[in-house]
Amino acid sequence: MPRAAVVVGRAGTGQHLLTSKDAAGFELHWDDHDVLVVQLAGEKSWEVRGASRPVPMFRDAEPNTEPSEQIVWTGTMAPGDVMHIPRGHWHQATRTDRDAEDGSGFSLHVTFGIVARTGADWVAWLADQARDQELFRHDLAHHDDPEAQSLALSGAVAGLAQARPPGEFLVGRRRAQRPARHLSTFGAFGPPERVVCVAEFPPEIDTADDGTVTVVAAGRRIRFAAKALPALRPLLSGNPAVVADVAAETGLDAARIAEKLMRENICAEAGPELSSGYTGLATTG
Incomplete structure (x- = not known):
């Protein structure tokens, strides 16, 4: 099997990189946003250098092509390790000297890009x-x-x-940013058992003196009766919520409230694929 470096998945500003044998990841480069690297399997050696231009941008007044000579950190990441690489810092990863003796080793890490506004x-x-x-x-x-x-x-x-x-x-x-695409069954397999908020930013929940509560998120503004508030909080928490449990704890028709949030693309059904993002990802020894 030849050495390989493969991007096995990409969504938004996140990506997974699988490398085998002594293949490197990307060449020495910098990103115009902060990066979080999470090592999931195998090991990978990294070199991180300083920035050669303060807060560089993808579309900038001048190119930023000369790598910095300042080495900030070199080392090896093992499963469960997390590293933050600030915007503009040059970096590269390699699997050199990380393979098993028979050359069958591999490494998998995921990177999350944190894009800020300027x-x-x-x-x-x-x-x-x-x-x-x-x-x-x-x-x-x-x-x-x-x-x-x-x-x-x-x-x-x-x-x-x-x-x-x-x-x-x-x-x-924050109010207008639409969420990325998520798989929706639209009730094809029955009422959803678990839902999760998929808005890019935490929704705003505002109560009014007229007995209503307004949810603002993902370019939507939805008004509910104030009594829906106890169910809205767990459904919009950002963690998967079991609809039946929310209904039992609040005494409200949580399924109806969840359906409204899903139709407005603020929440999505938390099926196995989506739920896996909220479980442990790093392999154990």
Whole structure:
């Protein structure tokens, strides 16, 4: 069997890398986001270097192609080990000297990319918000009074930035970010027994004086009667919830509430495949 390095699965900003024999993973490189590496099986040797450009970006003002000479850490990861690699740090992995004597060894690790937003993202978002104002929708052309045009536009930009600060951008993103695709049976095999919240960010649960509770997540805003709150909390906790248990503990029609959350793509049925993501993944000795 030839040596190999295979990406066996990818979803969003996560990936699994299976390597056999002395194959390396990726060549020395950097990522434009923080990375968490979890070793699942076998062993893998790593070299992590410092950043050669402060907080580099994928789309940047200049290329970032020269690796740093500063070696931050070298070592071997075993099953269950977790490593954080900050954005911009150069790194590479190899299986050299990690194989069994007969060359039949293999290594499997999973990486999770943690993508944060930057000031440049906020400015891009502001450009979209600017479309609400007629001034920004006019054509740019040679102007009879270019100074007046410049003052008008720069003043409007400053006012927009003050009215829409970075915090509003981040909150809006949390509320509007749609979840990744998840398998849904839509009741084809009967009512779901377990459900789990699949929103990218924790849902906002707001109670009102009018006897209602509002759930804001995944670009949705759903209103329930306030009495649904005891069932909403476990269903939206981010952990798989057994619908029958929620119903027994709250005395509410948890199945009906769960169905509404699934139809709005905030929750999904926690079948065997989805549930496996909440169990122990690292192999034991």
